[in-house]
Amino acid sequence: MLQYTSILKSRPYLYLELKKASQLKNQGLDEKTIRSKAIEENIFAVNTEARKREIASTVINRIEGLDNYILDKIVNGSLQTSKQLAIYSILKTDRLFFEFMKEVYKEKLLLKDFIITDKDFNVFFRRKAEQSDQIAEWKDYTFYKLKQVYKRVLSEAGFIKNSKKEVEIIPQIMEEEVVQHLKNIGDMPYLEVMLGEI
Numbered sequence: 001m002l003q004y005t006s007i008l009k010s011r012p013y014l015y016l017e018l019k020k021a022s023q024l025k026n027q028g029l030d031e032k033t034i035r036s037k038a039i040e041e042n043i044f045a046v047n048t049e050a051r052k053r054e055i056a057s058t059v060i061n062r063i064e065g066l067d068n069y070i071l072d073k074i075v076n077g078s079l080q081t082s083k084q085l086a087i088y089s090i091l092k093t094d095r096l097f098f099e100f101m102k103e104v105y106k107e108k109l110l111l112k113d114f115i116i117t118d119k120d121f122n123v124f125f126r127r128k129a130e131q132s133d134q135i136a137e138w139k140d141y142t143f144y145k146l147k148q149v150y151k152r153v154l155s156e157a158g159f160i161k162n163s164k165k166e167v168e169i170i171p172q173i174m175e176e177e178v179v180q181h182l183k184n185i186g187d188m189p190y191l192e193v194m195l196g197e198i
Contacts, residue, residue: 002095004134009145011058013153015086017044021059022066022074031060062089069181081175083157084194088182090153091190096135100124100150101193105159108169109196116160116167121147159194171196 020043024034037043038056046052063071066089074085091098104124108116125143129136151167154160161168172195182191 013156022071106193114169
């Protein structure tokens with residue numbers, strides 16, 4: 001099982017970077033080559049050496065768990081499908097984000113309550129801190145930052161509309177072929193957190 005991390009706060013959605021890495025993988029490049037291109041050729045166009053390495057390692061971690069069909073859909077699918085699959089790649093690699101989507105986002109969808117409040121975030125993080133000694137040691141600032149980043153990631157992906165006070169869920173419609181593929185490869189849990197009921 002994945003460890004809990006707060007890594008998402010410094011390496012959020014990275015949609016364009018994921019798309020670029022997926023394209024290179026589609027062209028037959030392996031992860032090692034993509035990593036060296038990121039560092040030597042700065043394909044993700046970032047300023048510092050540390051950032052090049054950070055982004056390369058995050059994006060490569062996300063594409064490692066994706067099959068050719070998914071990679072192709074990220075690169076060549078519709079914008080909505082591509083962005084949904086970018087969220088899927090985060091769900092597969094970030095345990096805390098997955099649990100947030102399962103315990104807060106999906107629950108709201110099922111209850112047809114399309115507003116996520118600050119209180120919902122706070123209750124979720126407090127519950128996780130009670131369940132995990134590791135999370136219990138995190139500073140308040142980490143939770144504050146994660147809350148901002150979760151909102152930003154979901155907003156950039158088109159999963160929510162973000163206003164000052166609250167967050168409004170935008171229920172997702174996913175291509176039937178993609179839904180079928182994720183079911184076939186046994187990834188129902190990820191589908192369910194994105195779509196609610198299937």
